[in-house]
Amino acid sequence: MFSSKNYFFQTKQNKIQISIRQIIKENYGSFIWPSSLILSEYLCLIEDELKNQKILELGAGTGLPGILSAKLGAKQVVLSDISSEKSILENLEFESKSNGIDDICSVIPIDWGFFSEKYSDIGDFDIILGADCLYDSVDFDSLFSTVKYFLKFNQNSFFLTAIHNRNCSDNLQYYLDEWGFKSKKIDLKEFETNLFEKFEETQTLIGDINLYKITHSFQDKKVENLN
16 A cells, blocks of 8 residues: 655755655655655755766665655666665655656665675765664664765765664764764754744654764775775
């Protein structure tokens, strides 16, 4: 069973509509979560940085930020989720087509921390997106090794992630240091609209959501062969 809803985003010049289909009675990855909405709203503020860029969304779930990136002018978008979640991957394919972006958007399975030759065809990315990917510290090494593998190694590339502030996020700096990253916390006051009034999904939010822009520090502590 599915439930569909339209989301609207205002950019400097346009109002963008995105149709999202959620899978009812599926796992947590099949729903729109507040972190995804906040990340998407922020993308509208930096739309100029997305134009003509190659973008990957990790743990995409419903794919809202990635789909919005395509609408905002990205050159290529790849939506990904765990290989065992066939229904989520199939739903991402459906959403890519229903939102009219399947000419520049593809869907692939990516299991964090596992790399193979099949990824060599897609190359690396200018921008990586992740909404609520940092929810369990047991997965932090796997996630950051994946970001390290796919993110272009230059000063302009970045990993943009919105996370629900749980206890495990207290360990974030340790993993950033280990994998050679640095972060900047984005002040949510930059948003012109009140997100907690705009989206009903955020009105019952317990705790805070933090938004981080993560870049290479060029000082790797962890030495691993990711190829």
